[in-house]
Amino acid sequence: MKILFLGDIVGRSGRQALAEFLPRLAEQFSWDVCLANGENAAGGKGLTLNVAEELLSLGIDCLTMGNHTWDNKEIFQFIDDAGYIIRPANYPGPTPGRGHTIISSPAGALGVINLSGQTFMGPYNCPFAAVEEILPLMSDCDGIVVDFHAEATSEKVALGRYLDGRVSAVLGTHTHIQTADEKVLPQGTLYITDVGMCGAANSVLGMDPAPVLTKFTTKLPGRFSAARGPGMINAVYLDLAAKSIERIQQTAAS
Numbered sequence: 001m002k003i004l005f006l007g008d009i010v011g012r013s014g015r016q017a018l019a020e021f022l023p024r025l026a027e028q029f030s031w032d033v034c035l036a037n038g039e040n041a042a043g044g045k046g047l048t049l050n051v052a053e054e055l056l057s058l059g060i061d062c063l064t065m066g067n068h069t070w071d072n073k074e075i076f077q078f079i080d081d082a083g084y085i086i087r088p089a090n091y092p093g094p095t096p097g098r099g100h101t102i103i104s105s106p107a108g109a110l111g112v113i114n115l116s117g118q119t120f121m122g123p124y125n126c127p128f129a130a131v132e133e134i135l136p137l138m139s140d141c142d143g144i145v146v147d148f149h150a151e152a153t154s155e156k157v158a159l160g161r162y163l164d165g166r167v168s169a170v171l172g173t174h175t176h177i178q179t180a181d182e183k184v185l186p187q188g189t190l191y192i193t194d195v196g197m198c199g200a201a202n203s204v205l206g207m208d209p210a211p212v213l214t215k216f217t218t219k220l221p222g223r224f225s226a227a228r229g230p231g232m233i234n235a236v237y238l239d240l241a242a243k244s245i246e247r248i249q250q251t252a253a254s
């Protein structure tokens with residue numbers, strides 16, 4: 001099974017970058033399943049139904065989420081019915097939506113799990129314990145991919161090691177900066193600490209730099225918005241049979 005996983009999509013520039021780059025990527029790579037983190041896809045904060053459907057129309061099969069899942073309140077109206085969206089599985093109480101799903105593809109069934117880290121991320125339940133409850137439900141899957149939405153590199157590396165040999169891939173998201181540590185772990189699990197982001201190339205993590213700089217320099221509250229302009233995409237391409245993981249970084253020329 002071959003999988004394209006796209007890092008956090010940020011705002012319109014991210015969506016436009018996907019529309020521009022995905023057809024070109026399809027000439028280089030052939031994937032059976034396309035996954036993307038969508039927590040910032042609507043204006044940098046959360047997801048709307050229109051934006052989710054736009055991303056599906058681009059060929060994305062499943063959207064994972066993260067700490068920005070609930071930023072756009074519209075999601076409460078559709079997340080329970082949108083089986084292609086998963087949010088972190090380790091929320092502490094009853095939570096709308098679902099934390100995992102199984103996707104049927106021509107190459108077989110793919111289990112997808114979304115987890116949030118705890119370090120610097122708020123009061124989530126233990127992701128290590130949460131994944132133990134989900135894995136038995138995926139025993140018949142041909143592959144399992146975990147999107148670990150987390151801040152601390154140590155926690156991400158540790159979860160990769162914890163799941164090594166038990167899932168096909170552990171892919172980090174959330175920091176919006178792609179790390180250059182893609183690897184095959186000793187027991188065969190594909191791993192990267194962070195896939196990166198799909199968004200405006202000239203930005204601070206996909207956001208307009210000016211209000212971010214104002215906040216850093218004055219400590220006054222500011223309103224951040226997704227940056228516009230030429231986009232870039234960060235992704236990884238996985239070949240589960242070949243046990244290979246390849247980083248992808250493409251930026252628009254202008």
Ligand SMILES: [Fe+2]
Nearest residue numbers: 008039040174
């Ligand atoms: Fe994000």
Ligand SMILES: [Fe+2]
Nearest residue numbers: 066067068174
């Ligand atoms: Fe995040």
